[in-house]
Amino acid sequence: MKSAVIFGYNEFALEIAQSLKTKYSDITLFVLEDNDRNLLKDKGFKVSKFDLSDDWSMFEIDYDLEHLIVFCALQESSENIFLTISLRATFENLLIIALSTDQESGRKLKMAGANKIIPITQTTVNIITEMLERPFVTEILNNILYADKDLKIVQWTLHEGVEFIGSNIEDIDWKYKYGLVVLAVIRENLDTSFIYTKKANSEPLRQGDVLVIIGFKYDIANFESMYKGVIE
Amino acid sequence: MELLKRLFIRAVFALNGSDKYSHFKHIVYNFLENDQFRFKKYIDFMMIVLIFTSVFILVKEVKTTIDPDLKFFNDYIISIIFMIEYVLRLWVYDSSTAIVIAQYEKDTTLSRKFRLRRALFKVFLSKWKHIRSISSIIDLLAIIPFFHELRLLRIFILFRIFKLFRYTRSIKTFGSVLSAKRFEFITLVMFASIIVIVSSVLVYVMEANNPHSKINTLFDAFYWAIVTMSTVGYGDVVTVSEEGKLVAIIVIMSGVAVMAFTTSLVVSAFTEKIEEIKEIKSIEDITKLKGIYLICGYKEIGRQVALKLKSNGSKVIILDKDAKLVKEAIKDEFLAFAHDAGLLSTYEDLRINFATQVRSVLCLDDTDVENIYTTLTVRSMSKHVEIISILESKQNRKKLEMAGVSKIIFSQEFIGLIAKEYIGQPVAFDLIHALRSETNGIQISEILVDDVMLRYHGDLTEIECRKYKLLMLGIYKSASKRFLFNPINSTHLESGDMLIIVGDYVFIEEFKKHLHKKS
Numbered sequence: 001m002k003s004a005v006i007f008g009y010n011e012f013a014l015e016i017a018q019s020l021k022t023k024y025s026d027i028t029l030f031v032l033e034d035n036d037r038n039l040l041k042d043k044g045f046k047v048s049k050f051d052l053s054d055d056w057s058m059f060e061i062d063y064d065l066e067h068l069i070v071f072c073a074l075q076e077s078s079e080n081i082f083l084t085i086s087l088r089a090t091f092e093n094l095l096i097i098a099l100s101t102d103q104e105s106g107r108k109l110k111m112a113g114a115n116k117i118i119p120i121t122q123t124t125v126n127i128i129t130e131m132l133e134r135p136f137v138t139e140i141l142n143n144i145l146y147a148d149k150d151l152k153i154v155q156w157t158l159h160e161g162v163e164f165i166g167s168n169i170e171d172i173d174w175k176y177k178y179g180l181v182v183l184a185v186i187r188e189n190l191d192t193s194f195i196y197t198k199k200a201n202s203e204p205l206r207q208g209d210v211l212v213i214i215g216f217k218y219d220i221a222n223f224e225s226m227y228k229g230v231i232e
Numbered sequence: 233m234e235l236l237k238r239l240f241i242r243a244v245f246a247l248n249g250s251d252k253y254s255h256f257k258h259i260v261y262n263f264l265e266n267d268q269f270r271f272k273k274y275i276d277f278m279m280i281v282l283i284f285t286s287v288f289i290l291v292k293e294v295k296t297t298i299d300p301d302l303k304f305f306n307d308y309i310i311s312i313i314f315m316i317e318y319v320l321r322l323w324v325y326d327s328s329t330a331i332v333i334a335q336y337e338k339d340t341t342l343s344r345k346f347r348l349r350r351a352l353f354k355v356f357l358s359k360w361k362h363i364r365s366i367s368s369i370i371d372l373l374a375i376i377p378f379f380h381e382l383r384l385l386r387i388f389i390l391f392r393i394f395k396l397f398r399y400t401r402s403i404k405t406f407g408s409v410l411s412a413k414r415f416e417f418i419t420l421v422m423f424a425s426i427i428v429i430v431s432s433v434l435v436y437v438m439e440a441n442n443p444h445s446k447i448n449t450l451f452d453a454f455y456w457a458i459v460t461m462s463t464v465g466y467g468d469v470v471t472v473s474e475e476g477k478l479v480a481i482i483v484i485m486s487g488v489a490v491m492a493f494t495t496s497l498v499v500s501a502f503t504e505k506i507e508e509i510k511e512i513k514s515i516e517d518i519t520k521l522k523g524i525y526l527i528c529g530y531k532e533i534g535r536q537v538a539l540k541l542k543s544n545g546s547k548v549i550i551l552d553k554d555a556k557l558v559k560e561a562i563k564d565e566f567l568a569f570a571h572d573a574g575l576l577s578t579y580e581d582l583r584i585n586f587a588t589q590v591r592s593v594l595c596l597d598d599t600d601v602e603n604i605y606t607t608l609t610v611r612s613m614s615k616h617v618e619i620i621s622i623l624e625s626k627q628n629r630k631k632l633e634m635a636g637v638s639k640i641i642f643s644q645e646f647i648g649l650i651a652k653e654y655i656g657q658p659v660a661f662d663l664i665h666a667l668r669s670e671t672n673g674i675q676i677s678e679i680l681v682d683d684v685m686l687r688y689h690g691d692l693t694e695i696e697c698r699k700y701k702l703l704m705l706g707i708y709k710s711a712s713k714r715f716l717f718n719p720i721n722s723t724h725l726e727s728g729d730m731l732i733i734v735g736d737y738v739f740i741e742e743f744k745k746h747l748h749k750k751s
Contacts, residue, residue: 011626015648023652069655097651102532116658118650124643125536128620131639132525132592133544136708136730137676140715145664146649151717155660170698181705181718183734184663212660214705216717 001026003063007050007083008073009036012099012120016071017045024069032074052082056090065094072098072114077105081112088113150216153183158209162227166204179219186210237348241336248329261324264317268519268583279317282310283392311375314392318371325362328355370394405509413501420493424461427486431479432457438475445472461487514567519583521547526590528573528606529597530557533622537596538566551578573597574605579613586614595621595637600628604635611636673737676705681729685747692721695731700743702735 003026006013017027030050031037040047059065070087074080077100084098098114100106106117130138144151158165164172174180187209213220247253262269289306292298335351362368373391397403410417436453439445446469447453456469460483471480502509518524523546527538530552538548538561550561550568561568571578573595584590593610595603603621610619621632623642632640654661667676689695697704706717710728733740 011624011644012647015644016651017648019648019652020655023655071651097654099647116654118647118654120643120647121532121536123646123650124533124622124641125540127641127643127646128533128537128594128596128622129540129544131620131641132541132594133546134676134678136678136715137732140706140708140732141664141676143715145653145661153660153664175718175720179718181703183660183703183705186663212663214717 001064002067002069003028004069004071005030005063006071006073008071008075008080009033009040010073010075013071013073016073032079052079052086054086056087059091065091069095069097072096072109077101077108081105081108084109084114085112144214151214152217152220153212153214154220156211156213156223156227158205158207158211159228160207162207164205165207168204178215178223180213180215180223182211182213184212186212237346240348241332241346244329244332244336248327248333257324260320264321264324280396282313283395286310286392314371314395315375318368318375321368321371322359322362326358328358331355331358367397370397405512409501409505409509410498412505413497416497417494420490420497424486424490427483427490428454428457428461431461431483434479435471435476438473438479439471442473442476445476446470447476457483460484461490463487463491511569514569515582517567518549518589521549522589523547523591524549524589526551526573526584526593528552528593528595529602530554530561530568531596531598533598534594534596535560535564537594539564542566549582549584574602574609576609576613579609586610586617590614590617592618592620595619598624600624600632603637604628604631607632607635607637667734674735675737675740676732676734677737677740678708679731679733679740679744679747681725681727681731683727686725686727688750689725689747691725692719692723695747697733697743700735700739700746702733702739702743705732705734707731 002024004017004020004024005028006016007030009029009031013029017029020027026046028046028048029040030048031040032050032052034049037047037049072080072084072087074083080098080100084096087094087096096114097116097118098109098112100109100117100119102121103119106119109117127138144153169182169185174182185205187206213223215223263272263275266272286306289298289302293303331354332351335354336346339346363372370391374395376391397407432450432453435447435456436450439447439453440449447456452469456471459466459469460480463484471477525538525541525546525548527534527548528551530538530550534550534552538550541548542565548566550558550566551571551573552558552561552568553570553572555570558568558570569578569582571581579586586593593606595606597603597606600623603623607619607621610617618638619636620639620641621637623629623632623640626642626644629640629642650661667674692704692707695704704719706715707719707723707725708715708730709726710730711726715732716723733743735743
């Protein structure tokens with residue numbers, strides 16, 4: 001069973017919990033104060049109290065670590081960093097996503113072992129400036145990413161035996177044959193490579209490459225039925 | 233007499249109610265007194281040219297005979313122009329008709345006979361206020377050379393130079409800075425005058441009867457005192473007696489002190505006023521700007537947004553109550569003011585016109601209370617300006633909406649959605665966010681379809697995206713307000729449509745140029 005653990009009691013933690021409800025059946029909020037625990041219980045959340053000095057090895061008993069995702073969303077940056085490093089010290093492979101208020105704490109969280117940092121200020125700044133400078137792009141991307149509209153963005157890993165292996169990405173008729181747009185090709189040992197870069201043009205597709213695809217739901221469904229392995 | 237009075241008051245009411253008269257007076261006022269009026273600078277420039285022409289002719293006339301036409305121009309034309317200017321300034325200074333009407337209404341209300349003399353006296357008093365102002369006196373003196381037959385009066389042409397105070401802002405600023413230290417300067421002048429008078433008399437008494445001394449009159453003594461006091465010391469007139477030299481020592485020491493004190497006064501006056509001067513300059517700069525983003529609150533989010541907008545070439549103005557944050561903003565090279573964005577007076581002081589100058593108002597303070605307050609203030613001044621505000625607490629969303637915010641940014645909600653998206657498809661998520669943050673020069677961009685572009689490219693077939701290594705994600709059709717994803721090549725383009733393109737920044741720029749040329 002996929003589980004999510006969210007540390008912290010604040011609006012960010014609550015919004016994350018709300019968003020994850022559709023994807024995770026087991027969501028637990030870990031809070032530092034008794035008061036917070038009672039408040040969250042009243043709101044219908046599964047809540048546990050914790051202390052920064054806790055021994056996290058007990059975690060293994062309660063959760064299947066392979067299917068667990070942890071969000072560190074404590075208000076205090078120092079506490080958030082300490083929590084992240086404590087979890088990483090105990091569990092090498094745990095998926096930890098941490099919220100950072102500024103660049104400095106973001107760097108420290110990365111050093112502390114977080115897999116992914118969500119920078120709160122930077123995200124807000126990007127949203128505001130995009131809204132002002134590129135309103136159409138913002139609307140389109142938000143619809144693709146967040147709204148439950150017809151357009152979807154998916155990633156698809158080229159698995160063994162797929163006919164595209166060895167072909168050049170530009171030689172495939174994505175538009176008319178599949179109704180899709182391939183936004184990027186990502187190769188493990190490379191940084192993100194986009195199809196419009198010269199490098200990607202000259203290199204044929206290989207097994208293991210990840211294609212980021214945008215398309216209408218039904219086109220993606222058709223593509224999935226043909227090739228399998230699409231992750232929505 | 234009563235009939236005359238009635239006719240007079242009728243004429244005054246007619247004049248006061250005349251739109252043409254008010255409009256004409258307003259235009260004259262704008263040209264002469266309104267610094268914000270964009271054509272005023274031309275009148276100012278013309279007057280400056282006339283002033284310098286006049287002084288040039290005066291100087292040239294000393295040693296040479298000047299052309300009679302030029303002389304006529306100087307003596308009559310320039311003087312008449314200055315006289316007209318003087319009269320017009322006197323006219324627009326106040327509303328005489330309003331003063332007369334006020335007196336009439338007062339008398340009528342109190343069931344008294346209309347006191348015409350009193351009304352005219354009030355008009356005169358009001359005009360007198362203007363006449364006795366320094367700038368008006370200078371204007372009057374500048375007209376005097378008109379009576380050129382009186383040779384001595386020609387020197388009054390030099391007073392025309394003082395008229396420059398009216399037309400050059402820097403001189404005005406200099407004057408206002410010095411006038412702020414008026415009391416100190418008067419004290420200093422009094423002190424220096426006493427020293428000069430006392431030392432002149434002393435030196436005269438001690439030296440006048442000395443056959444070796446050049447100080448023979450009180451005027452010589454006064455001249456010596458001034459030259460010594462000012463630390464100039466020409467040396468043409470000197471004291472020779474022991475007593476006289478003693479006085480000279482005292483005058484020299486006082487002179488040094490007065491000079492040092494004067495210098496420090498001027499410097500301190502400027503130091504104290506420098507922020508004000510800078511702010512005045514910044515306000516002048518604002519009035520010239522258009523399409524500005526007004527950022528209210530320069531805390532972390534405000535700062536980051538401002539920097540990003542600036543890097544994109546947008547014009548940004550910062551408002552924050554906190555002087556420290558404003559200093560930081562100025563250090564970041566923004567036009568910033570330590571004013572409360574929630575006060576109407578702020579926008580009046582800064583002379584911000586929401587309709588013509590402001591593109592969007594961004595309420596980025598870290599409390600909903602401040603953002604709501606600012607929104608209400610801005611909305612009370614402009615119903616249409618776009619207001620974007622951040623929301624700190626979900627429960628205040630409705631309050632922000634009620635206050636009139638056009639778009640609300642609730643970061644917490646976005647973070648929640650981002651978290652959900654990330655755990656689903658981390659690679660796609662990272663890619664989209666890399667595109668959004670424009671790292672590595674790759675960006676997702678909007679290109680507006682205009683008439684020039686349509687002349688050369690009627691549909692997508694002729695738009696060679698691939699040649700420029702670009703991806704066309706789709707077209708936003710402005711007419712139907714719909715996004716056409718992955719459009720087919722024969723899609724017809726219309727003016728106002730927006731092409732959504734992904735690619736290298738440099739290639740996108742090249743592509744834009746290509747779209748405005750024939751294929």
